[in-house]
Amino acid sequence: MNSIFAKRLAYLAWLGFWLAGAAVPAADFQAGVARAKITPPTPFWLSGYAARTNPAPVVLQDLWAKALALRDPQGHRVVIVTMDLIGLPRNVADAVAGRLHQRLKLNRADLLLNCSHTHCGPTVGRNLSVMFDFDEAEARRVVQYADSLTEKLARVAEVALQNLSPANLAAGKSEVGFAVNRRAPTPKGVRLGVNTNGPVDHSVPVLRVTAPDGSLRAALFGYACHNTTLGGDFYQINGDYAGHAQAEFEAAHPGATGMFLMLCGGDANPNPRGKLENARQYGSELAAAAARALAGEMRPVRPPIRTAVEVVRLDFAPHTRATFEEEAQGKDKYRQRRARLMLTAYDQGKPVREMTYPLQAIRFNQDLTLLALSGEVVVDYNLRARQEFPGENLVVAGYCHEVMCYIPSKRVLLEGGYEPVDSMTYYGMPGPFAETVEERIFAGIHKVLKRVGARPGPATGAK
Numbered sequence: 001m002n003s004i005f006a007k008r009l010a011y012l013a014w015l016g017f018w019l020a021g022a023a024v025p026a027a028d029f030q031a032g033v034a035r036a037k038i039t040p041p042t043p044f045w046l047s048g049y050a051a052r053t054n055p056a057p058v059v060l061q062d063l064w065a066k067a068l069a070l071r072d073p074q075g076h077r078v079v080i081v082t083m084d085l086i087g088l089p090r091n092v093a094d095a096v097a098g099r100l101h102q103r104l105k106l107n108r109a110d111l112l113l114n115c116s117h118t119h120c121g122p123t124v125g126r127n128l129s130v131m132f133d134f135d136e137a138e139a140r141r142v143v144q145y146a147d148s149l150t151e152k153l154a155r156v157a158e159v160a161l162q163n164l165s166p167a168n169l170a171a172g173k174s175e176v177g178f179a180v181n182r183r184a185p186t187p188k189g190v191r192l193g194v195n196t197n198g199p200v201d202h203s204v205p206v207l208r209v210t211a212p213d214g215s216l217r218a219a220l221f222g223y224a225c226h227n228t229t230l231g232g233d234f235y236q237i238n239g240d241y242a243g244h245a246q247a248e249f250e251a252a253h254p255g256a257t258g259m260f261l262m263l264c265g266g267d268a269n270p271n272p273r274g275k276l277e278n279a280r281q282y283g284s285e286l287a288a289a290a291a292r293a294l295a296g297e298m299r300p301v302r303p304p305i306r307t308a309v310e311v312v313r314l315d316f317a318p319h320t321r322a323t324f325e326e327e328a329q330g331k332d333k334y335r336q337r338r339a340r341l342m343l344t345a346y347d348q349g350k351p352v353r354e355m356t357y358p359l360q361a362i363r364f365n366q367d368l369t370l371l372a373l374s375g376e377v378v379v380d381y382n383l384r385a386r387q388e389f390p391g392e393n394l395v396v397a398g399y400c401h402e403v404m405c406y407i408p409s410k411r412v413l414l415e416g417g418y419e420p421v422d423s424m425t426y427y428g429m430p431g432p433f434a435e436t437v438e439e440r441i442f443a444g445i446h447k448v449l450k451r452v453g454a455r456p457g458p459a460t461g462a463k
Contacts, residue, residue, distance in 0.1 A: 027166030027212045028303055032069040033257045034159035036152045038083065039063045039237060040122040040145050045138065047086040048119030049232030050131045050334065050426060055138075056120075060276075061238035061247070063121055065153055066259045068209065068218055069160035070169075072303035078110045078362055079157045080220065080370075082259045084239040085115045085149075087376075087403025089126040092150050099154040104161060109307040109360060111157065112372050115399045116242040116262050118227040120234060124149065127403060130337045130428045166212050169301035171368045171393060174204040174293035178241075178282045179225035180271040181379070183417055190417035192269075199379050200224070200268055204286065205261075205395045206293040207301070207368065216253055221245075221290040222261035222395060224379055225268045229279040241270060244283025249290055258290070262399040266376040266406055267419055299393070302365040308451035309360045312444035315434040316353060321346045323431075338425045352430045358401050359444050363452035368393050371445065372400035373407065378419060380409035380438075385445060390457040392449075405429050410438040 039062045043055035063084035071077045079100075093113055100106040123132060125146035134142060181198025183190050201224040209218040227240035239246070242260040249258035270282050321343070328339035345352050360372040369392045371385060377398030385396050398407070405427040408420035413432060420432050446456065 027168055028073075029167050029169055030071040030164035031167030031209050031217065032160040032163035032165065033067065033209070033218045034156045034163060035064050035066045035257065036156040037062050038065050038085070038149055038152055042237070044141070044145070044237070045123045045132065045134070046120055046235070046237070047123040047128055047131070048228070051232035052235070054235070056235045056237050058236050060236035061243050063237065063239055063243070064246070065156050066257055067156045067160035068220060068259060069157065069164060070305065071164055072305045074304055076110075076305045076307070077106060077161065078112070078305050078307055079106065079160060080112045080259070081114070081153060081157055082220070082261060083113070083115045083153070084118050084243050085121050085124055086117055086119065087115045087127050087399060088113060088124060088401070090402040090404065092125050092146055093402045095150045096153045096157075099150075100157055103154070103158060106161075107307070109309040112360060112362060112370065113153070113401055114261050114372070114397055115403060116227050116239060116260050117265070117376070117399050117403070118238070118240045118243060120230055120236065120238045120240055122237070128426055130334055130341070131426045133333075133337070167217060168210050168212065169364065170208045170210070170298035171301050172206050172208065172293040172296055172298040174206065174289040174296070175202045176204055176223065176285045176289040177202050178270050178285060179223065179265065179268040181267055182226075182269040183267050183412070183415065183419070190415045192418050194271055198267070199383060201263065201379050201382055204289040204293060206290050208294055208298055216256040216294070218257040218259060219249065219253070219290055219294060220259045220261055221286070221293070222263045222397060223286055224263035224265040224382060225270055226265050229270045229273045229282060230276065231274055238279075241279045241282035241286060244280050245286035245290070248283055248287040252287065252291065258287070261395075261397050264373070264377040264379045264382040264396055264398045266378040266398060267412065268379060299367060301367040304365060306363045306452040307361065308448050309358060310444045310448040311356050311358050312440050314355045314357050314437055314440055316355070316430050317432050317434050319351075319430050321351070334425050338428055341428050342430050355404065355429075357441065357444070359441070359448055360400065361448045361452045361454070363454060368395070369449070369452065369454055371396045371449065373398050373441075374401045375399070375404055375407040376419070377407045378409055378412050380411060381407070381441070384442070388456050389449065389454055392454050407441070408433065408437065410435055413437060
């Protein structure tokens, strides 16, 4: 072979190799995705409605835990786990975090656990325990499911971290309008109903995860609305609208994982509701909204990843032993159960006066910030947080870590009604929070967002 020809051939081979490599954009992150089926054995008691009188005998739709693991070039990891569940009790959330720290040295701030709050999913350990009065056999099955769930959640996060490969992230947003505020003013006070004038959040934020060749690997999409399309008279296990949305999204995007992130939907319901066709319709609408976001303007999300956790103390309104002694003699069986819990605490010299409340922030450069709040958070927190941090592309999720009770704003607390007052019975809490609840939480929000580099707007100042 002529030397000049050989050099030209070598140059062309190198140029072809370089062009082929240049056609594939560089990846900013490593990403891994995994899923685990968490459908309970049947029959099994569903959670969310006290009116149910028997366990669910059949499965309409399997329930899933899905994990998205991300690692930036500096090696900082974060794992987001979403679940088709009513909520996690603290002992399960802590056990999952403990196993991942022991096995993989994953810090607590690097693990986000979020539940869809489906009311057609299983009872999970001690969550909403006052709602049930199980016999020994049923109580044992509930404990066994929680134990199995704990390992499955740890394992799905572990598998996602083991499957990391190059990926790029982008964020976008769409809207869907089936959520409505459910706190309806009446002459007798606020009642659960339909309040078309009440605050609501119809946004659908989407985080897109793609391979370097542009193929879709996963989409995390959120919405602020209770998964209560189906009522207490429905006895088939399924994920409600969020479960149907994920299934429809994945059917339309073969090979990709759809993940639902529950936002601050504590005071929003789907409207209308009550029929299976409603749940399927809303699932289709939400899946379509996520697809519109993917087809629209998506902003690149860049490293690094920064995470932080803060724990704040929330006080309950003052109470006395006499309150629960009287309640224990009443006819309401749920208040009787709550009273027994509170009286036991008084007997032990440890009346329940306060509660610790964890919150978390995950920030990707200056492009996207996830604020993860525990409990059933009302929409006021989302609206206020975005107002006080106008420079942030901020997504505020509720139902994270543990779901211990409703988290009312001061406005909702003073209005009264189901979320700030009545629901606390079912959650085994002593009563409503003190009026400092919102300011205590926002002090924690400002601290945790400051730790990841976010700053409030000039008109608000740090709290």
